[in-house]
Amino acid sequence: MSLLFKELDYRPTAMGVLSLRRRRELTLDIDVYEIKLDDEYLMSSLFTDAEIALADLGLAELSGDNLDVVVGGLGLGYTAKAALDNPAVGKLAVIDTLAEVIEWHQNGLLPLGPQLSGDPRCSLVHGDFFAASLAQTLGMDPARPDTRHDAILLDIDHSPANVLHPDHARLYTEDGLKQLASHLTPGGIFALWSTELPDPAFEAKLATAFATYRSDVITFKHPVLDREDINTVYVARKAA
Template sequence: MSLLFKELDYRPTPIGVLSLRRRRELSLDIDVYEIKLDDEYLMSSLFTDAEIALADLGLADLAGDSLDVVVGGLGLGYTAKAALDNPKTGKLTVLDTLPEVIEWHQQGLLPLGEQLSGDRRCELVHADFFGASLSDIAGMNPQRPDTRHDAILLDVDHSPGNVLHDDHKRLYTKDGLQKLATHLVPGGVFALWSTELPEPWFEENLAAAFDDIRAEVITFRHPLIDREDINTVYIARKAS
């Protein structure tokens, strides 16, 4: 059995104090990994259903066996792992604005770190996803600026209406989503995770930028209080 609680790392960053902690959840007999920004929980390994569904749903309707996929937000790595588990994925770029999170994976401090860092298809890149999304450069990966992508999967903000930083708000506008769509190949998919039920204003904005959109409500059990919770995954496909 591991220690009941351990702070694995603690870093001041330009957007707040970032901390990584591991605690033992005795009721479930598991270790739980959590990332906090100041006093706010960003992610927990207790809840991974929607992060996995983001990749599964985002890639489900795409054909081919060598998809070029971008994930915005590395976090604990569950969306990235689900994308790599899909046999259609040929190349995965994971963009994160916090180099500390990338280092945690590369140093093996997180359970999925060695798997993600060791997969030759996967590139962990310190970059601003939102800046790249709104740029005029074709590709999201700064190492491959001329390459458009088959899928872009985003898991950073709590929801389109509840963002971690004001600079993110522009992406969720009609103009921002139209700009993001230019980084996809024809027929490519943008998928987004949200903690909220589908929001009509955001679906309207998606419909202005993409040919086909839908919102999938993901239900899962809260393991500590035996209550059903919900998240949403938006899937938007560019005209082919």
């Protein structure tokens, strides 16, 4: 039995105070890991269905092997782990602006850390995903700026209309999405997680930047409150 609550790390950052906590959920007899920024919860291991679905739904749209994938946002690592579980993925770059989160994985403070850090296909990149998505280079991985990607999977903001930082908002404009699409190979996939229901205004912007798109509503059961919760995964394809 672990301690009922433990703060594993606490760091001041440019975005606010970042903390990693582990608590015991007695009703389920499990340890729950949570990342907070100031008083806002960024991620909890209690809810991972949509994060996993982001990778599963996005990559299911692609054929072939040795896929080159970028994940925006490391968090607790569930989207990255789901991508690596796909045998067609040959290269994965996970970009996160918080070096502290990368350190937590590399130092084994998080359950998925050893699997991500130990997979030779995976690189954990300290960088600004939003700056990279709007850059003029072909690729988003700073180690391979001349390489476009088969898929870009994004799980950082709560939704296109509810961002963690004002600088992020530019990506969710028509011009921002078109620039992000330029980092994809022909027929490549952009997939985005949102905590809200499909947003018609954002769907209209996707339609200007991509050949096709769809909005998949993900339903999952709240394991403690015994209720159904809803997230959205947008999946957009670049013209071939």
